[in-house]
Amino acid sequence: MNRELFKQKCVGIPSTEQSETIALYAKDESRYPAGDVEMVLFPQTAEDVSTIMKASLLAEMPITTGAARTGISGASVPQSGTIMSLEKVTFPPAAHLDGDTLYITASPSISLAEIDRILATPSLCHDGESEPLKKLHAQKNGWIYPVDPTEMSASLGGSVATNASGARSLKYGATREWIRGLTVVLPNGEIVTLKRGECKAKNLTLTLNTKSGKPATIPLPAYTMPQTKNAAGIYAKPDMDAVDLFIGSEGILATIVSLDINIIPRITSFSALLFTLDDETAISLVPIMKKMFETRLEFLEFADENAVDLIRRTSENDTKVQQLGTPFKDAGALLFFDIKIDEMQSKETAETLNKINILLNNSDTNPSHCLIGWSDENRELIRYMRHLVPERVNEAVAINKRSYPELHKVGTDFAVPDSDFGELYNYSRALLIESDIPFVVFGHIGQSHLHFNMLPQTPEQMKIAKECYYRMAQKSVSLGGTISAEHGVGKIKRDYLEILYKKEGVEMMRKTKKSLDPHFLLNRGTMFREK
Amino acid sequence: MIEIITTIKQVPDTSKIRVDKESGTLIRKGVPAVLNPYCEWAVEAAVSLKEQTPSTITALTMGPPSAEDILIRAMALGADNGILLTDRKFAGSDCRATAYILAQAIKFSAPNADIIITGEEAIDGDTAQVPAELSVFLDMPFIPYVITLESADDGAVTLIHERENRRERIRVKTPFVCSITTGFRTRRLLPLTETIRALSTPITRLSATEIACDEKMIGLKGSPTRVIKIENVVTTRGGKTFHWENRNERKAVIESLV
Ligand SMILES: Cc1cc2nc3c(=O)[nH]c(=O)nc-3n(C[C@H](O)[C@H](O)[C@H](O)COP(=O)(O)OP(=O)(O)OC[C@H]3O[C@@H](n4cnc5c(N)ncnc54)[C@H](O)[C@@H]3O)c2cc1C
Ligand SMILES: Cc1cc2nc3c(=O)[nH]c(=O)nc-3n(C[C@H](O)[C@H](O)[C@H](O)COP(=O)(O)OP(=O)(O)OC[C@H]3O[C@@H](n4cnc5c(N)ncnc54)[C@H](O)[C@@H]3O)c2cc1C
Numbered sequence: 001m002n003r004e005l006f007k008q009k010c011v012g013i014p015s016t017e018q019s020e021t022i023a024l025y026a027k028d029e030s031r032y033p034a035g036d037v038e039m040v041l042f043p044q045t046a047e048d049v050s051t052i053m054k055a056s057l058l059a060e061m062p063i064t065t066g067a068a069r070t071g072i073s074g075a076s077v078p079q080s081g082t083i084m085s086l087e088k089v090t091f092p093p094a095a096h097l098d099g100d101t102l103y104i105t106a107s108p109s110i111s112l113a114e115i116d117r118i119l120a121t122p123s124l125c126h127d128g129e130s131e132p133l134k135k136l137h138a139q140k141n142g143w144i145y146p147v148d149p150t151e152m153s154a155s156l157g158g159s160v161a162t163n164a165s166g167a168r169s170l171k172y173g174a175t176r177e178w179i180r181g182l183t184v185v186l187p188n189g190e191i192v193t194l195k196r197g198e199c200k201a202k203n204l205t206l207t208l209n210t211k212s213g214k215p216a217t218i219p220l221p222a223y224t225m226p227q228t229k230n231a232a233g234i235y236a237k238p239d240m241d242a243v244d245l246f247i248g249s250e251g252i253l254a255t256i257v258s259l260d261i262n263i264i265p266r267i268t269s270f271s272a273l274l275f276t277l278d279d280e281t282a283i284s285l286v287p288i289m290k291k292m293f294e295t296r297l298e299f300l301e302f303a304d305e306n307a308v309d310l311i312r313r314t315s316e317n318d319t320k321v322q323q324l325g326t327p328f329k330d331a332g333a334l335l336f337f338d339i340k341i342d343e344m345q346s347k348e349t350a351e352t353l354n355k356i357n358i359l360l361n362n363s364d365t366n367p368s369h370c371l372i373g374w375s376d377e378n379r380e381l382i383r384y385m386r387h388l389v390p391e392r393v394n395e396a397v398a399i400n401k402r403s404y405p406e407l408h409k410v411g412t413d414f415a416v417p418d419s420d421f422g423e424l425y426n427y428s429r430a431l432l433i434e435s436d437i438p439f440v441v442f443g444h445i446g447q448s449h450l451h452f453n454m455l456p457q458t459p460e461q462m463k464i465a466k467e468c469y470y471r472m473a474q475k476s477v478s479l480g481g482t483i484s485a486e487h488g489v490g491k492i493k494r495d496y497l498e499i500l501y502k503k504e505g506v507e508m509m510r511k512t513k514k515s516l517d518p519h520f521l522l523n524r525g526t527m528f529r530e531k
Numbered sequence: 532m533i534e535i536i537t538t539i540k541q542v543p544d545t546s547k548i549r550v551d552k553e554s555g556t557l558i559r560k561g562v563p564a565v566l567n568p569y570c571e572w573a574v575e576a577a578v579s580l581k582e583q584t585p586s587t588i589t590a591l592t593m594g595p596p597s598a599e600d601i602l603i604r605a606m607a608l609g610a611d612n613g614i615l616l617t618d619r620k621f622a623g624s625d626c627r628a629t630a631y632i633l634a635q636a637i638k639f640s641a642p643n644a645d646i647i648i649t650g651e652e653a654i655d656g657d658t659a660q661v662p663a664e665l666s667v668f669l670d671m672p673f674i675p676y677v678i679t680l681e682s683a684d685d686g687a688v689t690l691i692h693e694r695e696n697r698r699e700r701i702r703v704k705t706p707f708v709c710s711i712t713t714g715f716r717t718r719r720l721l722p723l724t725e726t727i728r729a730l731s732t733p734i735t736r737l738s739a740t741e742i743a744c745d746e747k748m749i750g751l752k753g754s755p756t757r758v759i760k761i762e763n764v765v766t767t768r769g770g771k772t773f774h775w776e777n778r779n780e781r782k783a784v785i786e787s788l789v
Binding site for chain 1: 544547563565600718719720721722723724726727730
């Protein structure tokens with residue numbers, strides 16, 4: 001590594017070598033420990049990113065890309081070298097038309113919350129008379145970018161790099177399905193713009209045309225991916241679209257500098273918080289509701305008795321939580337759902353509510369413990385409640401950490417086919433109860449994708465929790481599931497990637513990476529080790 | 532049984548609204564309509580009184596047909612009935628005309644009402660005039676800035692209201708008009724059962740003729756106020772510090788100021 005040469009080549013790009021600032025950028029929400037870092041660079045344009053990549057290659061300087069750092073797998077935590085923070089790669093989002101289809105071009109650093117805000121009332125954000133803007137303004141209720149991860153402060157680029165998904169993925173799929181195109185900077189500094197449908201692999205070889213005219217030839221892994229939602233490993237399929245290679249690749253193949261995303265008109269729906277007697281009741285309602293409402297079900301999320309208990313214990317002074325009143329005080333478990341309706345005062349809505357009422361009466365659930373809302377403010381409250389679960393888990397972990405700094409949360413991100421949900425759930429629960437590990441469960445039950453969060457209180461429990469995790473991962477894969485459905489592999493889960501893809505599969509991924517980044521300079525150590 | 536009327540208003544969600552730089556008016560296009568938060572608290576105040584003393588609550592609004600939405604919300608919050616005053620002739624009403632129309636409706640459909648609970652102000656019009664004017668048209672006493680209605684007995688209500696620098700607990704004989712100020716609970720989610728009830732409760736619609744409005748008192752014709760110009764006023768308050776060493780200097784400073 002030649003630091004001086006690197007710095008010289010990056011002159012003019014804002015940077016810092018201050019250790020306190022570096023410390024702020026050398027972590028993400030996983031609290032995975034960082035290695036020694038030289039500096040943080042703040043590129044502002046795609047060209048800056050290209051300059052940094054070229055300098056990195058020349059000076060053999062490892063570069064780790066970071067965005068909003070909300071990741072919980074240590075993906076953006078550097079092992080060494082320089083951090084490239086993308087927060088300044090910004091430009092105002094712009095609306096475009098492709099035939100009749102409206103889409104948005106946005107910067108990688110824009111937050112998902114900001115996209116949501118702009119789309120909700122586009123007339124607030126952009127004046128103008130261009131055709132795309134007219135179309136954007138014509139929707140009275142605004143638009144949505146339907147991918148809806150719980151953590152809305154995540155960046156668009158980061159969410160694409162991890163193929164994030166969220167509550168609404170039940171209906172709308174993961175991030176991948178909403179990306180029309182992207183511009184990436186390859187590890188050699190080449191800038192490549194890709195539009196879906198324009199560049200496809202020939203069987204398992206992908207050739208990218210670059211601006212310099214020197215094409216990049218990329219061998220793709222030959223494994224079969226799980227049929228569930230999945231954010232583990234490099235996306236690979238014969239004849240696949242080039243755009244898909246970069247989605248979910250956790251920044252190890254290139255850095256995304258611009259994105260084209262699809263949007264849809266905001267739908268009318270009501271949101272509900274359903275407090276049930278216990279876990280069993282909540283879980284038994286899931287398949288019935290999915291069948292009853294089919295695609296009108298916008299999402300269906302779950303928090304188990306332990307999670308509800310944790311919130312109850314830690315929310316005595318939280319007025320938002322307290323106003324939920326008796327239903328919350330008495331609650332066992334909790335389901336969150338959103339159902340599409342035409343308008344609030346319609347026959348359809350009344351019928352829908354009546355159906356739920358009957359369903360709840362028939363399943364020992366007090367219908368007045370189903371709280372609903374349809375204003376943005378109510379929806380915000382429900383979103384707040386959803387976010388509260390992982391947040392309170394992290395706080396609990398922080399408290400345990402005070403006694404033993406080496407403790408951290410051990411959280412699963414497994415998804416299995418719907419038919420095997422019960423098997424994985426019962427297996428995992430029994431295992432954790434038997435092993436005496438405190439845990440809470442929450443997540444995307446509509447997609448058979450729950451997060452078991454283990455909260456070890458001692459180093460011994462930590463060890464046992466990791467063993468449990470390993471066994472649950474094996475179980476998930478044996479049922480045709482994945483080891484990471486949405487958070488990505490990062491550094492924390494790279495040892496488990498082999499459970500899913502075997503040694504050979506990981507070796508194939510190394511080959512893919514090497515074809516673009518022979519020295520493993522970009523996001524070194526993320527997803528898999530060099531050797 | 533106490534008969535409570537809450538007057539409620541549909542307003543644009545002002546957190547999503549933009550002001551036209553030239554005309555100074557609100558751009559309402561594409562902005563969702565919600566129940567004015569002060570009116571929500573008015574309904575909540577009525578509901579919590581009902582929890583103490585048997586009462587019926589009627590939510591009353593003047594507005595376009597789409598204002599039925601806020602009546603449904605009010606009923607799901609605990610109001611028993613909803614009345615919508617809707618008529619082209621109401622269009623253009625200012626505060627006085629609005630108060631007159633509401634008063635006519637109360638005289639017509641609830642002549643024995645005990646308590647009229649309003650919001651302190653509407654977050655779009657912001658005048659806080661309607662409640663007081665309503666009390667004049669109804670010839671009832673008016674208590675502004677009410678925080679809670681504590682209890683009711685023997686034809687009187689005990690309530691707490693806010694004054695400049697203190698809070699007062701007072702007993703007021705019914706009937707009266709009061710306006711509810713901030714500080715009352717947040718906007719809550721509604722129980723499914725209550726929402727079903729609200730959606731299936733028929734809403735009464737009344738027109739200008741049905742509540743015997745004098746046409747000279749309503750709409751643009753009946754509105755004495757005219758908006759001539761709306762300006763964006765920027766107030767600047769500069770501070771200046773004076774120093775003195777002794778009494779004489781102090782005197783000089785004070786004299787220079789007066
Ligand atoms: C409370 C909480 C709840 C969460 N809920 C969800 C959830 O519901 N669903 C979900 O999917 N995730 C969830 N997450 C995880 C996290 O929010 C997502 O992984 C998110 O997409 C990461 O975005 P980021 O901008 O924070 O990326 P970072 O954490 O900064 O980076 C993540 C990875 O992406 C790479 N990267 C970032 N930007 C780029 C770019 N422009 N080009 C190339 N690579 C890039 C980084 O190098 C790194 O490998 C949650 C996290 C928290 C703390
Ligand atoms: C000078 C002036 C001119 C105006 N001219 C017009 C015009 O030409 N056209 C026009 O459409 N509007 C006009 N308005 C707006 C309209 O008069 C007010 O919105 C309306 O009178 C209510 O007043 P407010 O919003 O200030 O309510 P406030 O007095 O601030 O509201 C306090 C309480 O009164 C009750 N209340 C108010 N309005 C209603 C209602 N409609 N139904 C039930 N309860 C209610 C509610 O309990 C509310 O919480 C004008 C306003 C002003 C100040």
